[in-house]
Amino acid sequence: QVQLVESGGGLVKPGGSLRLSCAASGFPFSDSYMSWIRQAPEKGLEWVSYISPSGSTIDYADSVKGRFTISRDDAKKSLYLQMDSLRADDTAVYFCVRGHTIVQFWGQGTQVTVSS
Amino acid sequence: EIVLTQSPGTLSLSPGERAILSCRASQSITSSYLAWFQQKPGQAPRLLMYGASSRATGIPDRFSGSGSGTDFTLTINGLEPEDFAVYYCHQYVSTPFTFGPGTKVDF
Numbered sequence: 001q002v003q004l005v006e007s008g009g010g011l012v013k014p015g016g017s018l019r020l021s022c023a024a025s026g027f028p029f030s031d032s033y034m035s036w037i038r039q040a041p042e043k044g045l046e047w048v049s050y051i052s053p054s055g056s057t058i059d060y061a062d063s064v065k066g067r068f069t070i071s072r073d074d075a076k077k078s079l080y081l082q083m084d085s086l087r088a089d090d091t092a093v094y095f096c097v098r099g100h101t102i103v104q105f106w107g108q109g110t111q112v113t114v115s116s
Numbered sequence: 117e118i119v120l121t122q123s124p125g126t127l128s129l130s131p132g133e134r135a136i137l138s139c140r141a142s143q144s145i146t147s148s149y150l151a152w153f154q155q156k157p158g159q160a161p162r163l164l165m166y167g168a169s170s171r172a173t174g175i176p177d178r179f180s181g182s183g184s185g186t187d188f189t190l191t192i193n194g195l196e197p198e199d200f201a202v203y204y205c206h207q208y209v210s211t212p213f214t215f216g217p218g219t220k221v222d223f
Binding site for chain 1: 149151153159160161163166167172173204206208211212214215217218
């Protein structure tokens with residue numbers, strides 16, 4: 001079955017960096033669009049970024065453009081999110097998701113907290 | 117950016133009753149690229165509906181979706197105890213993909 005397991009979250013100071021990883025299994029990863037979606041504490045959902053198969057198409061929310069970088073390693077069946085210049089409002093649970101439009105499969109999320 | 121508005125914010129119902137949740141978009145969502153998710157505390161969202169009216173795999177038929185253009189509805193017929201949760205609508209017609217603020221269905 002489809003499994004998505006995020007890691008790499010934690011506590012970081014404003015201006016710091018963090019790299020999230022997502023290990024995928026149970027589906028043809030290299031043929032799949034992949035996305036990151038986040039949810040701030042007690043708040044709603046916010047789409048962050050997506051990447052196409054082979055990485056030829058990438059898009060970001062304006063709130064993270066220029067600070068976050070999505071990437072993938074098909075050999076390792078892994079998705080990444082490099083987060084730089086982190087701000088307090090980046091504090092959220094970050095979900096790895098299979099797909100970019102109809103997003104049926106989600107990981108359980110990894111918590112990112114940006115605080116001094 | 118397409119802004120989604122959901123109403124009501126909270127729906128207080130009892131098991132067995134019908135829930136009607138509304139989602140309104142700031143501009144027309146072509147091809148009904150509108151989905152609904154259910155989320156319970158501490159869990160990832162669960163896809164219920166896509167294409168406005170197609171049920172995702174494994175979703176019981178008490179859930180139904182309708183609508184087009186800017187107005188969409190999720191109906192839950194005969195609420196079960198496990199249906200009490202927060203529901204989000206989501207448009208995926210254009211980036212930035214956006215979500216509504218959610219409707220909480222509780223007792």
